Amino acid sequence: MPRAVKDVADKRNVLSIMIGGEAGYGIMTSGEILARSFSRGGLHVHTDVEYPSLIRGGHNTYQVCVSEAEVWGLREKVDVLIALDDLTIREHTRELRPDGKVLFDLYENPIDPKKEFPDLRAEVVPVPLSQIVKEKNGDKVMRNTVSIGACMALIDYDFSFLEDVIRSTFGKKDVEVGNANVDAAKAGYDYIIDKAKCTVLKRVSRVGGAPRRMVLTGNDAIALGALQGGLRWYSAYPMTPASSILHFMAANEKATGIVVRQTEDEIAAGTMAIGASYAGARAMVATSGGGFCLMVEGLGLAAMTETPMVYVLAQRPGPSTGLATRHEQGDLQFALDASQGDFVRVVLAPGDVDEAFHHTFNALNLADRYQIPVIVISDRYLSESLRTTLPFDLSGKKIDRGKLLTEEQLAEAFDYKRYEDTEDGVSPRALPGMKGGLFVANGDDHYETGESNEDPDVRKQMMDKRFKKLKALTEEIPGPTLYGPPDADATIVTWGSCKGPCMDAMNILLDKGRSVNLLHFIYLKPFPRKLALEKLKKARMTIGVESNRTSQFDRLMREELKVSVDKKIRKYDGRPYFAEPLANEIEEAMR
Amino acid sequence: MTTPEELRSTVIPDWCPGCGNHAILMSVKGAIADLGLDPKDVVLVSGIGCSAKTPHYVKTYGFHAIHGRALPVASGIRLANHQLTVIAHCGDGDCYGIGMEHFIHAMRRNVNITVLVHNNQIYGLTTGQTSPTSDFGFKTKSTPGGSIERGVMPLILAIGSGATFVARGFAGNPKHLRGLIAEGITHKGASLIDILQPCVTFNHVNTFAWYRERVYDLKDAGHDPTDRARAMEKALEWGDRIPTGVIYRTERPPLDDLVPALAQGPLVKQPLERDIRPLMERFY
Ligand SMILES: Cc1ncc(C[n+]2csc(CCOP(=O)(O)OP(=O)(O)O)c2C)c(N)n1
Ligand code: SF4
Ligand SMILES: [Mg+2]
Numbered sequence: 039m040p041r042a043v044k045d046v047a048d049k050r051n052v053l054s055i056m057i058g059g060e061a062g063y064g065i066m067t068s069g070e071i072l073a074r075s076f077s078r079g080g081l082h083v084h085t086d087v088e089y090p091s092l093i094r095g096g097h098n099t100y101q102v103c104v105s106e107a108e109v110w111g112l113r114e115k116v117d118v119l120i121a122l123d124d125l126t127i128r129e130h131t132r133e134l135r136p137d138g139k140v141l142f143d144l145y146e147n148p149i150d151p152k153k154e155f156p157d158l159r160a161e162v163v164p165v166p167l168s169q170i171v172k173e174k175n176g177d178k179v180m181r182n183t184v185s186i187g188a189c190m191a192l193i194d195y196d197f198s199f200l201e202d203v204i205r206s207t208f209g210k211k212d213v214e215v216g217n218a219n220v221d222a223a224k225a226g227y228d229y230i231i232d233k234a235k236c237t238v239l240k241r242v243s244r245v246g247g248a249p250r251r252m253v254l255t256g257n258d259a260i261a262l263g264a265l266q267g268g269l270r271w272y273s274a275y276p277m278t279p280a281s282s283i284l285h286f287m288a289a290n291e292k293a294t295g296i297v298v299r300q301t302e303d304e305i306a307a308g309t310m311a312i313g314a315s316y317a318g319a320r321a322m323v324a325t326s327g328g329g330f331c332l333m334v335e336g337l338g339l340a341a342m343t344e345t346p347m348v349y350v351l352a353q354r355p356g357p358s359t360g361l362a363t364r365h366e367q368g369d370l371q372f373a374l375d376a377s378q379g380d381f382v383r384v385v386l387a388p389g390d391v392d393e394a395f396h397h398t399f400n401a402l403n404l405a406d407r408y409q410i411p412v413i414v415i416s417d418r419y420l421s422e423s424l425r426t427t428l429p430f431d432l433s434g435k436k437i438d439r440g441k442l443l444t445e446e447q448l449a450e451a452f453d454y455k456r457y458e459d460t461e462d463g464v465s466p467r468a469l470p471g472m473k474g475g476l477f478v479a480n481g482d483d484h485y486e487t488g489e490s491n492e493d494p495d496v497r498k499q500m501m502d503k504r505f506k507k508l509k510a511l512t513e514e515i516p517g518p519t520l521y522g523p524p525d526a527d528a529t530i531v532t533w534g535s536c537k538g539p540c541m542d543a544m545n546i547l548l549d550k551g552r553s554v555n556l557l558h559f560i561y562l563k564p565f566p567r568k569l570a571l572e573k574l575k576k577a578r579m580t581i582g583v584e585s586n587r588t589s590q591f592d593r594l595m596r597e598e599l600k601v602s603v604d605k606k607i608r609k610y611d612g613r614p615y616f617a618e619p620l621a622n623e624i625e626e627a628m629r
Numbered sequence: 630m631t632t633p634e635e636l637r638s639t640v641i642p643d644w645c646p647g648c649g650n651h652a653i654l655m656s657v658k659g660a661i662a663d664l665g666l667d668p669k670d671v672v673l674v675s676g677i678g679c680s681a682k683t684p685h686y687v688k689t690y691g692f693h694a695i696h697g698r699a700l701p702v703a704s705g706i707r708l709a710n711h712q713l714t715v716i717a718h719c720g721d722g723d724c725y726g727i728g729m730e731h732f733i734h735a736m737r738r739n740v741n742i743t744v745l746v747h748n749n750q751i752y753g754l755t756t757g758q759t760s761p762t763s764d765f766g767f768k769t770k771s772t773p774g775g776s777i778e779r780g781v782m783p784l785i786l787a788i789g790s791g792a793t794f795v796a797r798g799f800a801g802n803p804k805h806l807r808g809l810i811a812e813g814i815t816h817k818g819a820s821l822i823d824i825l826q827p828c829v830t831f832n833h834v835n836t837f838a839w840y841r842e843r844v845y846d847l848k849d850a851g852h853d854p855t856d857r858a859r860a861m862e863k864a865l866e867w868g869d870r871i872p873t874g875v876i877y878r879t880e881r882p883p884l885d886d887l888v889p890a891l892a893q894g895p896l897v898k899q900p901l902e903r904d905i906r907p908l909m910e911r912f913y
Contacts, residue, residue: 252912268901295890302734306701313705318897339695470672470690478691
């Protein structure tokens, strides 16, 4: 029986576990199982996956950060490394804390770790993964199941949660498979308890009486938000990191009664959705930067025909194919202005899964209410990392279709004009099939009836009509949210998915006694000028944090507010921010 | 009952006098009237080009979209409300050039829409450049020395793509065309009607007279459109003799019948509110 030592890493007590190996080893499934096991024990979890653009043979890792307190993002340092191959140790020695542990099958790979990895300070805990699997007559891929069982013993966490999750993961389709995996995990667990000569890394314990929390990705939350928002149509062309929305929608096509189409390309995905929306179905598409490029002509069509549309832009590093499976926030300026000509749009970027749910829901309402395209920006990090969150609050979620007419209202309308120049710029909308509403939705500029018209006065009038929507829209756009102490020496200013790492960094700095708070923007266009200025006025020093090369959000601020942040922190190495180095950089910037 | 006259919109066609599009307009209105369709249940969808103006001239619903994208827009409309009759008006550049991928996939997908290609073998709206269906050697503003590429053969391409209704009409024979369009609308699945449409302003080779000399009616020739091998032969016939009429027809369930959500009726008529809690349940 190993000796238990209470261990403290930083004041937030985050335990960071990484499982790594060759792609195809079931790394992702194992990581998710770990995450859910912790969540069921009342703990907070944030995960991320790293994988190259390969299906087999590449090096994959899955990191799970877990804590009794809320954890917003990733830690750079790793406490427990589950190495399914020696490459994992080689690649991640740098991240391993000196007092960390490496779970490794030294029996299968009889190497001398001291010699092979001279920089390795962490303790190597040998576990005969392959032999245990053999004894259980299991498939080689079950090594990861054994390893996560062993991990649970190593951190002294209740096996019952792992058992539960394994059963609900594998056992749904086949009880036998579920049992076999529980057995394998238990064997790993028991091996550590009974045979291993190592200390236990006890940092987190189950939290009794904690509320039930979901564990899901940003993409899951986007999909759920859209479905809650009455989505009826989803079309897409596969592209990482947006693809899992397509998979989710397709898997639930029957259960939800939506139409899901994989089209020949993103041009078709976008324009088919426009057709569906014109006919009256709430429609959404999702893609990454390259696919969004192909959708942009259609974006203008949606704007000109005043057809409600929601575009999810899950960013990855560009240009071109860039780093296909990596992270960046490099498409902000593109999303803000991608167009032929000028039109009103909403651009918003949720910061976490909860915001992804609520603001995707809102995106569908905004699209309908203002009859405009709405762009929801995500990125590889938000789209694919799992996070624990309370069940989404569904109260007060009202679907608002704006000025969509009923057939009865249409019957009473005198001389119906689809593009009527109204006071707020939004025109009553009829749908094909309705009596009395005949009109042509027109991508050429047009008069109120929809008839093409090139008269200079009409052009100006109709441009102004469409832009009138900005007034009410700007009034209802939420401003940025301030986190941390209301008054601080330095204010971190960020947008979208950088929220998580910035929250962690802020908390680390606050623990150290630094005076810092955080201003986070979700709504970016129209820019919430007044509300932003109100908050920024109080900031003594601003530090911008974003994941791109050219400080794209800062460019937006300069354009909208004529101010720039005082210090800029940027990251564009294809990886998300980690809490500790970001905290260091912020601290440095505060000097 | 709707008459072609009642289908006339208040917008006056601005096509060149003598343009083949006038006859296509007449024929499509005729077909809608012949089938007794209620104008509120008809949507004409177009891309960009001279052809694309058609929806403005017919008193039904319409969607004048962007160049090349009439077919995905039309497919989206039809799948969102399969009680609508959806007719797409495309140009040859629109459908076989910039929108070619949608053409192939619309045929394979077999969504229940009717595709009318106003094929004038030229880019009309952009004042006369070569088109994907221009013949080898054809001189235009962009091919002053004569085109050195051969034209695509849309009908064989359609059959190869899995089309279930493939026909060719001629703007010089509107009565025949009207019948073909009606047949295409009635057909269950995607139907393609490639229409020889003389552009009197920019195409001085493929004129009414040029086509008239060459076209013949497949019906008169005793062609059996259900015979795929014969249909493919006819689809390849182009030159001194040009077949018109239904070239190929087969039965295959349209996509509308296969999309699960549509079994409960049109998508747009289904309630918006749904309980997502069962979906949330799997994330614990
Ligand atoms: C993306 C894009 N590229 C180019 C154009 C310019 N354009 C408009 S119509 C057209 C070609 C028209 O030819 P066709 O489709 O044969 O239609 P027609 O005018 O002959 O009926 C072109 C190139 C455009 N509107 N959009
Ligand atoms: S340019 Fe040609 S196709 Fe266009 S309207 Fe004139 S004749 Fe018809
Ligand atoms: Mg043409």
